Amino acid sequence: MAERQSIRILPSELANQIAAGEVVERPASVVKELVENCLDAGASRVDVAIERGGQGLVLVQDDGWGMPSEELELAVTRHATSKIGRVEDLFAIRSFGFRGEALPSIASVSRLRMASLAADQQEAWSISVEAGRITTQGPDALACGTRIEVRDLFFNVPARLKFLKTQATEAKRCQEIVARLALAHTAVAFGFTTDGRTLLRFPPGQELARRLAEIWPPPICEGLAPFDFSLHGIRAHGLAGKPEAAQARGDRLLFYVNGRPVQDRLLVSCVRQAYSGRLLSREYPQVLLFLELPPEEVDVNVHPAKLEVRFKDEAVIFTVIRRALLQALETEGHGVHPSGNNLRESAMPFGRKASADPQQPAKFPSYSEFQASESRQSSLDIRHLASAQPSPRTESTTPGPYLSGESKTEAYADTSASSMDSVDSRTDARPWTESARPAHASRPTGPTCVAGQVLPEHAEHGAPVYLGQVADTYLVLCLPDGSLGLLDQHAAHERVLYARHASQSGRSEKRALAVPLELPLHASEQSKLDELWSELLDLGFNLRRPRPDLLTIVSIPAMLEPAAARDLLRESLTGQSSPDGRLHDLWALLSCKAALKANQPLAQAEAMALLTEWAATPEREYCPHGRPILIRLSAKELEKLFKRS
The missing domain is CATH 3.30.230.10 (Ribosomal Protein S5; domain 2)
Structure with a gap:
């Protein structure tokens, strides 16, 4: 057990370092505090330069009203400020800094030099501080305003250095601080330079939209x-x-x-x-x-x-x-219909007749070709009514309302195939029902759905039955427990494609372009491209960089059309997707671009191919973005909808 220590006043050096820990977290914190001081000083121009991510040097210069020589020493003393003088001022603060902690806190963990020329003085004055101790003071050469140099940040507290990120990351954070302050003060000119390279240059009086377009x-x-x-x-x-x-x-x-x-x-x-x-x-x-x-x-x-x-x-x-x-x-026309929410993949209005685009190639081959090419069986047995054998006992002469619109032959669900109780051991796909039914369990007593009619059970085991497509977006299924299933074809195909990418990481097929595509790069996209370069290559892109502001696309992922590949790159580089530069985020984006869309009619074979592939896919309940793929409506829920209580 620790021994009791007597209460004592902390040494000023230690107190300053503790305060610095609250205010100065990283180089970007220094930039923020110093630039805000410039704005409080009425500056019309602020220039920021950093070296080694800000750890080597943070230099901030403005053309504000400056400080007289007799106040420079006070400026690096804790709790000395010109911005508040009484308690009431705390409740009417209009300036950025007011605690009087920024400069002394920064000076306590760096080598700081500050020069300033007050508007009513003829000669500038400077002061140097190292680890919180004033080392020199004297006259200086400065045309106007204030110039502050912060060198060797955290040189006397090396334990803090291990919490810093790479120099490139710290430099980016400094740049973001300057950009963000520049957006709020469009009347002020700003410049930002890192290791001699100018990244931001905003003229004074710039419109907000124009300034934002630079960022x-x-x-x-x-x-x-x-x-x-x-x-x-x-x-x-x-x-x-x-x-x-x-x-x-x-x-x-x-x-x-x-x-x-x-x-x-x-x-x-x-x-x-x-x-x-x-x-x-x-x-x-x-x-x-x-x-x-x-x-x-x-x-x-x-x-x-x-x-x-x-x-x-x-x-x-x-x-x-x-x-x-x-x-x-x-x-601006971005509103939603007053009766409900907008969906990203919105369905076509019910009852509207859809026709497939003859110019649009089928996304899936025929069902038999699909099974032959994939050489694997689904963990679930999915049936379609048109291929089922009719029962000789109750064949009807009156066709029911077929949702698919492809067949008018009355049919029953064929339940002679293997039961859906068995799940392929190679996948972790969950069963269709909420919990797996043991092989010895009795068959659910719910009805089997067939082409708009309800028929009695006629087999020991059952399987999901594909009924058709609604609004060219949702596949309608009768599930083994008698419930109705609606499956989002876009979300299901996304999950299938995502699983393929995950299983083929680093081995994605490429398609060479006869004529390479060129993609101009915005300044913000250039740095994002550097972050994502290796991931994009793993995804199947072959890229060239003839100059910093231009990207040449030589080959693309095999499953994408050139236009979709260009869109994927653009969205990745603008940050709309793959926020952390991780490969699985790019897989999700690629899957979304290549997947079936809403309002896309599917032939029976195409729908069956999608369902069979999706049934064997791990984690199939949700798409890579977290949206549900299959919605179930139980018999009780349907009864409630029809008020059959």
Whole structure:
């Protein structure tokens, strides 16, 4: 057991390092604090340069009003600030920094040099600080404003260095900080350079959309709609993306409260509520939201780095943001039908006659060709009515309402094949019913569905029966327990293709292009391409990079058409999919691009081929994006729908 230690005042050096741990997490934290100081100083131009991801050097220079020589030493002293002077000021904060902790905290874990020229002075002055101790002071040469150099970050606390990522990752985070602040201050010019290479250059007075186009790829920016709504002195304005451009990560949800970048769960909840019914559960839209309200209505003093805020009236905030976003979604034609939600793969209206496109090749071969080429049997025995043998006892002369529209021969389900109780041991596919039925269990007493009629059982065992296709999107099945099944053909095919990619990782077939495709690259796409390069090669692409802003596609995955391959690359590089650069995210995107679509009629053989392949696929209940593939309606649920209680 540890011995009791006496209470004592911490040495100033240790106290500064503890404070630094709260404020200075990584080089991007330094960039954020210093640039915000520039904006508080009335700067019209801010230039940021870093080296070695910011660990070697962070240099920030502005043309603001500067500091007089006698205040430089105070600026690197803890709890010294010009932005608040009394308790009441904490409830009306309009500046970024106000605690007086940033500069001394940074100086305590680095070698800092600061030069500044006050507007009313003739000569600039500088101060140098190493590990929190002032080393030199004296006159300096500076035309205007303030220049701060932070070198060798964490040199005196090496334990902190192991928590940093690669230099490229840290540099990217610094760039994102500058870009985000630049979006909130379009009147100010910004520049960002890393290791001598300029990555950002924003002129003063630039329009928000133009500035955002330098950060986000064109396909994202082209779909943004403006919004502006005010209520009770609170204003929400900005840009909102189309639901169709949603992505799997929320890194393009940018929130500002009175010009301050924040991360807030309430604001995320507001956005998701506004997009409710337009997105899948794991998708996030692109939203650039500026919230303006009286300072006394928001508390920004709840986080050392001032990333979180607390609102006085959350209900009003929620209402304002939701109505503002709905304004953008509905006026730009992104709204949903008032009677229900939009689906990504929406079905054709019921009763509308569909015709297959004669120019569109079949996605599946005939059922017999499929079985011969695949050389494997499904774990489930799936039947189609047209191929079943009629019972000599009760053959009907009146055809029933066939959903498939391909046959008018009355037929019964053929149950002579093997029972669906046996599941192929090579897969972990789950049985059709919620729980596996033992081989010795009695047959369910529910009816067998045949072509719109209900017939008595006539066999010991049964199997799923394919009835037809609805709205050229859903395959209708009669399940062994007598329940009705609706299977989404797009989602099922996605799961099948995804399983193929997972089993053939690194061995994907390629198709060479007679004429290579060229894909111009936006600046943000270039860095994303570097992250995904090896994964794209594993996926089946053969790529060339003649210059940084151009990609040449020499070969593509065999299952894709050139146009779909180009779309897959573009969506990957814009971040709409594969958010973490992992191969399975690219498999999901590739599967989505190559899979059957909604509103695509299927012949009987094609539907049977899909069902047979899907039945043998692991984890077949959900598509790679988490959507359900098969919906079951039990006899009791059907009785409720028809009010047969």
